[in-house]
Amino acid sequence: MSLRPWRDIARRKSRQIMVGSVPVGGDAPITVQTMTNTLTSDAKATIDQIRRCEEAGADIIRVSCPDVESTAAFKQIAKAARVPLVADIHFHYKRALEAADAGAACLRINPGNIGSSERVAEVVRAAKANGCAIRIGVNAGSLEKDLLEKYGEPCPEALVESALDHIRLLEEHDFREYKVAVKASDAFLAVAAYQQLAEAVDCPLHLGITEAGGLIGGTVKSAIGIGSLLWFGVGDTIRVSLSAEPEEEVRVGYEILKTLGLRTRGVRVVSCPSCARQGFDVIRTVQALEDALQHIKTPMSLSVLGCVVNGPGEARETDIGITGGGNGKHMVYLSGITDHTIADADMIAHVVALVEAKAAEIEAGSAVSMDTLHGKAA
Ligand code: SF4
Numbered sequence: 304m305s306l307r308p309w310r311d312i313a314r315r316k317s318r319q320i321m322v323g324s325v326p327v328g329g330d331a332p333i334t335v336q337t338m339t340n341t342l343t344s345d346a347k348a349t350i351d352q353i354r355r356c357e358e359a360g361a362d363i364i365r366v367s368c369p370d371v372e373s374t375a376a377f378k379q380i381a382k383a384a385r386v387p388l389v390a391d392i393h394f395h396y397k398r399a400l401e402a403a404d405a406g407a408a409c410l411r412i413n414p415g416n417i418g419s420s421e422r423v424a425e426v427v428r429a430a431k432a433n434g435c436a437i438r439i440g441v442n443a444g445s446l447e448k449d450l451l452e453k454y455g456e457p458c459p460e461a462l463v464e465s466a467l468d469h470i471r472l473l474e475e476h477d478f479r480e481y482k483v484a485v486k487a488s489d490a491f492l493a494v495a496a497y498q499q500l501a502e503a504v505d506c507p508l509h510l511g512i513t514e515a516g517g518l519i520g521g522t523v524k525s526a527i528g529i530g531s532l533l534w535f536g537v538g539d540t541i542r543v544s545l546s547a548e549p550e551e552e553v554r555v556g557y558e559i560l561k562t563l564g565l566r567t568r569g570v571r572v573v574s575c576p577s578c579a580r581q582g583f584d585v586i587r588t589v590q591a592l593e594d595a596l597q598h599i600k601t602p603m604s605l606s607v608l609g610c611v612v613n614g615p616g617e618a619r620e621t622d623i624g625i626t627g628g629g630n631g632k633h634m635v636y637l638s639g640i641t642d643h644t645i646a647d648a649d650m651i652a653h654v655v656a657l658v659e660a661k662a663a664e665i666e667a668g669s670a671v672s673m674d675t676l677h678g679k680a681a
Pocket residue numbers: 575576577578579580581582608609610611612613614
């Protein structure tokens with residue numbers, strides 16, 4: 304039994320599908336996705352961007368395939384990518400066939416948009432032959448005309464009906480390796496639609512608040528929309544949709560999951576807003592540390608507090624803690640215990656070195672426990 308039941312999130316029981324080598328749904332970790340914004344036909348630029356997203360922690364990356372030049376480049380891109388790629392197709396079913404052959408792990412395509420049952424059958428055949436999943440992506444901004452006429456405006460019922468129509472087309476062709484999104488730029492609409500869909504189907508759900516905005520506004524909107532759904536157990540994979548570089552989407556996605564205790568990755572920074580009591584420039588220090596610690600993937604915590612008002616208390620709960628002191632000398636805590644002091648000028652480099660050492664220690668510890676598990680330890 305959990306000692307902290309108020310932290311527990313009971314996830315909706317979805318069935319699991321595979322996107323390439325990555326499981327989505329069931330009890331698989333909630334995955335973080337993003338989408339490239341380079342010209343897909345420019346394979347080098349797209350691969351470079353994919354690499355940056357992989358470094359930031361993307362589990363799955365979507366790549367648009369609007370034309371035949373894109374699907375031609377997709378083969379080289381898929382070969383170079385270390386994570387599964389989703390080919391984003393809109394109306395041209397032939398692009399879906401080409402992308403499936405070119406190594407896509409998933410096709411983002413709405414079967415109701417491609418014209419005929421024969422075309423759906425062809426896409427399903429290509430998906431099955433190449434081991435591709437399919438992601439149905441309903442979007443409030445492009446709802447079918449008949450549903451808009453029926454409901455008068457995009458509403459949760461219209462989004463869910465659209466999703467169920469697309470699902471039926473895949474099921475009629477005996478295809479079940481799909482996940483579904485019902486996105487809207489309005490967080491209320493998206494959340495209500497996902498809640499209704501979660502009741503109606505058992506497939507994995509891909510969460511997103513579409514066209515959420517710029518880095519700050521879109522982060523807040525996504526944290527509220529995606530975060531609310533995840534908090535109540537709905538959602539198997541997420542994409543934060545920002546007018547910002549895709550790596551930023553990945554970082555924000557992880558921050559949402561980390562806040563909810565659903566994933567861990569890298570350094571979780573606890574820091575104060577600073578005030579007249581600060582013993583060093585907290586804001587500039589935290590900015591510098593966040594940049595300097597991007598390369599750390601090992602989950603750990605770091606507290607950076609300007610003074611002793613809350614510093615010791617936060618340091619007790621974190622792996623490494625810094626609390627501002629007088630005369631330019633600040634207390635360093637290791638595993639919650641006061642250890643030594645550090646001067647202003649050396650602080651950034653010193654904290655980076657401490658974090659790197661702690662990461663190595665944690666990694667070595669998990670290697671030792673893995674060895675113990677496998678009977679290799681003395
Ligand atoms: S920890 Fe100290 S410096 Fe930071 S906001 Fe609180 S009182 Fe101010």
